[in-house]
Amino acid sequence: MKKTFGAFVLTSVLLLVACSTETEQKEDNLVTLQENHVPFELAIPSHFPDMVIPKDNPLTVAKVELGKQLFFDPSLSVDGSVSCASCHLPSKAFSDVLAVSQGVKGAVTERNSPSLMNIGFHPIFMREGAVPTLELQVLSPLEGETEMAHNIVLACERLNQDSTYRARFQEVFGQSATPFTLTRAIAAYERTLIGGDAPFDAYLLGDSTALTPLQQQGYALFTSDRLACSSCHSGVLLSSFALEHNGLKPRDTDPGLMRLTLNEADRGKFKVPSLRNIALTAPYMHDGRFASLEAVIEHYNKGGDGVTNQDERIRSLSLQEDEKEALLAFFDALTEASGKGE
Amino acid sequence: MQLKQTYQWITGLTLVAALVALTSFSGCGNGGPIDPPKPPDVAEITLSFDLENGSEELAFQAPFTDVMGYQHRLLTLKFYLSNLVLVKADGSTEEVDEVVLFDYKPIDPSLNNPQWTREVSFTLPSGDYTGIQFGVGIPADINDEDPTTYANEDPLSAFSNMYWNWATMYRFIILEAESDTGTGSFDHDILIHTGLDDLYRTSPVYPISLSLASGDQAALTLSLDWNDIWYAEGASILLKEEHITHTTDTQEDFDLASRFTDNFVAGLKINQE
Structure with missing residues (x-):
């Protein structure tokens, strides 16, 4: 009877091991599948924020x-x-x-x-x-x-x-x-389309010569309380990613955020775009209505179109010509080499 | 003595074999008592959907004339039911399906892809049932699901073409038709896409009387009169002017989608065969 009990115990152990092995095998397959894949190391510049990678989509x-x-x-x-x-x-x-x-x-x-x-x-x-x-x-x-x-x-x-x-x-x-x-x-x-190699980045990282004096003047204007561009185009990515009304007169039936909320106060609000590579991305605005950065600057200079829901920060700026040139020069400094396909 | 030992060893092996056999049946990790399988104590209900024009069943894409004298051809009618429950005689409920998609379009036998139809079947425990209730649309707690995580056959999959990609939520009802509202040609498009959590509606409890024994099959029909959608008393829709809405975009769009939804849900009837 001892042997019967022994055989019972032995078999139970073997079955447990078999079950355990089966489970581990499944896990091994998963692990093997992942281990076989070389993780993709994102080259995130040191002054950029972390990137959130969804758990169900690790980069390889x-x-x-x-x-x-x-x-x-x-x-x-x-x-x-x-x-x-x-x-x-x-x-x-x-x-x-x-x-x-x-x-x-x-x-x-x-x-x-x-x-x-x-x-x-x-x-x-x-x-x-x-x-x-x-x-x-x-x-x-x-x-x-x-x-x-x-x-x-x-x-x-x-x-x-x-x-x-x-x-x-x-x-x-x-x-x-x-x-x-x-x-x-x-x-x-x-997620791998990462820049961070613009003259502006070098400047942020301590190279004071990376921006020309005119570009530095433009940057100072950009961040000044008077223009307050950086109140929306903020941070290293030059966007708050908030939904704002930038004073554009509605041209079509696109109601912006209101499309989602049905709140009239959201009509004409769109996600603030990043200004990185802005010199490369003409035409501008959500509907591409402005062909040049000069036209964009003029829109903000006049204080927008003065329409309902326009953000109160969009107001007349009384920019001088040299200030417009400085802003344009600064925008050039936002061009990333990788943004040009290099 | 040797014989006794041999006997004990054979007995041990027999026990082990029995244990192995039982364990194989129960499967690893499923522990618990091992009972012989019982036949499932369930019945089956088929719920079909009929769109009618007055007393006549409305045929897909075939011209018909409504009570206002307008002619229409139905091109698309798809809608979700969710949280489908049957009410038992004691007042408790039995959920039979979380999400169901009806598509009025006939099956295209040339396609190998998943297709939804005007009919769904589900099983439920045998018993006495006195009512049926459902939501029209997708409830808020699953309206933000990622459709790419569902199998193609699932009503919530991207394949159903019910997902609003830009808004990352589902459309609840899609009705598309072309109409002749007096011009002599079918040049008037009806395009109704409803969605948003605010337009999720829960039906009343429709009374039914089903005594289902194990293995029984029963049929229920969900019917809707086209005219009730548009010409409901107190919530009429002026089809000549109010014929396009995506629910979003404008308050007018939402209001039309809201009236359409309310009329649609109020017009639904359950018939027991």
Whole structure:
């Protein structure tokens, strides 16, 4: 009977070990999958804030490479004519040269294409700021009727018909292209679009010669109480990322934040854009109405269009010509080498 | 003595084999008492949706004339029901589905993709049921879910085309039609997209009378009269002028979406077959 009991104990132990081994095996697979992937080390400048990386989307070299390939692939659009990069040109700090971009079949979008440089540091996305993550943001252009006009599931099906893509998704995610993996890959790539190498950055890091005297004058004006540009375009990223009304007269039916809140007080409010690479990203404003930075400065100089909901900080500035030149010179100093596609 | 030891060893092996067999049935990590499987004590209910024009069932894309004399062709009608519960005779409730998506469009057999229909089925414990209740739309606690985390077949997946990407929330009802409001051609688009937490509505408890034994199948029909959507007493919609809303954008859009939603929900009826 002792032996019977012994056999029982032995078997129980063996079964427990078997169960434990099975569980550990699953965990091992997960760990192995992750360990096989080389983490992507973001080159975040020392004076930049930390970047929040979602737990469900750790950066790996392979994932970023896949995301980059997808970003430049027009097959994500319904007719294969438009990629993300069509409206986010690397040489223009990942913005567009058109007032409002063109989607598939000549469709015209409603808004100016924003720069994607340093986009991983933004806390909210889209002009009315309703999208909380880069992953979810991917859905908007991909499925937008005037942009890529696709359905993300069908876009994934198309990708999975390509043996190369199928293998790459399998390698990166251990599964095929799905709405989850596709959005994670593109967002991962977008998080790597980091600048921080503009003359302005060198100046912030202590190189007092990085800005010309005129640029330094422009910077002083920019941050002065009189102009108060930096009250909205604040911090190292030159944006508060708040939703503000910058005094633009409504031109179309785009109500900005009010689209989301239905509050009349939010009509015309849009996310404050970062001014990094601003010299590269013409035309300007949410609808691309201004072709040049001179026109932008003039808008603020006159105190905006004097419209309902206009922020009280938008007021007449009485800028002298040399001050306008100084501001323009300062804006040039915000151009990152990586924003020019270098 | 040797025989006794052999006997004990065989007995031990038998016990071990029995233990292994039982453990295999129960599966690792699922502990607890091992009972022989019982047939599930459940019944099945099919809930189908009918859109009507007066007393006639409305056919998808086929022209029809409403009570105002306007002609329409229905192009899209999709909507969510959520928190679907059946009320038991003792007043307690049985939740049968968290989210259901109805799509009035007929199945396209040429497509291999997930498709939603005018009919859903669900199982529930046998018993006596006296009512059914649901929400129209997606409740706030899951309205901000990430659609890419759902399988394609799930009503909350990106594939359902019900997600408002820019707002990161779901549309609740999509109704699209083309109409002839007196011009002689179908040149008047109806485009109604409702959403936002404020437009989530909970239905009344519709009375039913179902005594379901194990294995029973029952059918309920959710019906809606097109005319009740637009010409409800006290909340009429002037279809000539009020025919497009995305709920957001303007207060007028929201007001129209709100009236549409209220009429839609108020017009729903449950019929028991």
